[in-house]
Amino acid sequence: RSSPKPTKTQRKMNKIPLTALPSLLALCRLTQVRWSRYDPSYVEPEVNKELYRKPWEELTEEEKEKLELKAVQPIKAAPPSLSTSVFSENGVFVKTLEAIKRKQLEKYHKAPEDEKETIECNPYVIFHQALKNCQPIIGLSSITKGGKTYQVPVPLKDNRKRFLAMKWLITECRENKNRRMLMPEKLSQELLQAFNNEGPIIKKKHVLHKMAEANRAYAHFRWW
Numbered sequence: 001r002s003s004p005k006p007t008k009t010q011r012k013m014n015k016i017p018l019t020a021l022p023s024l025l026a027l028c029r030l031t032q033v034r035w036s037r038y039d040p041s042y043v044e045p046e047v048n049k050e051l052y053r054k055p056w057e058e059l060t061e062e063e064k065e066k067l068e069l070k071a072v073q074p075i076k077a078a079p080p081s082l083s084t085s086v087f088s089e090n091g092v093f094v095k096t097l098e099a100i101k102r103k104q105l106e107k108y109h110k111a112p113e114d115e116k117e118t119i120e121c122n123p124y125v126i127f128h129q130a131l132k133n134c135q136p137i138i139g140l141s142s143i144t145k146g147g148k149t150y151q152v153p154v155p156l157k158d159n160r161k162r163f164l165a166m167k168w169l170i171t172e173c174r175e176n177k178n179r180r181m182l183m184p185e186k187l188s189q190e191l192l193q194a195f196n197n198e199g200p201i202i203k204k205k206h207v208l209h210k211m212a213e214a215n216r217a218y219a220h221f222r223w224w
Helices: 008-015 018-029 049-053 061-070 092-110 113-118 123-134 158-175 183-195 200-214 216-223
Strands: 138-145 148-155
Touching: 092 123, 092 183, 123 158, 123 183, 123 200, 138 200, 138 216, 148 200, 148 216, 158 183, 158 200, 183 200, 200 216
Parallel strands: none
Antiparallel strands: 138 148
């Protein structure tokens, strides 16, 4: 029985001298490095807002030089791990969790012994469950058919559900908040109500579901 013919790759390897094999193997071990998309002229971003809030007279010479350079030089985009949001910078979310914990512990100590086991004191569990309770299952999409616009019920994706729940919570806290009440206090109040399936956010979700139920006759327009 004849031996199989060598492949094209095997024939090429046979032509390589033995002295070149170590360098070839070392080259195979190299990993590809992704180069930066930014030119060396780009400067690093400054995500600390306190630097921009300082008066010009209080800045050091180095800080003044940096600000002058950033006025004329291109700046790199900030990495996604850094955030200048007021919710992370001023600790609004941390203060909200502290307010939830304080309210639940106060409720726990005032409750009788047989009801203490049913009271949830972990603010993270309360936050995630409240956010889950606020998420709508189905939404409405405007579709034009025959010169008329219909509100067609469509199922929502997970990221859209979370977005609507968080948007409703923040909007409710900003618009219907007493001017003397702080944002963490109002947000903790809304989260506790949503945790118990109560409050305006849950009502808004039920209204959306009722509108989708009323327009179920137009559901077939989704595929048109």
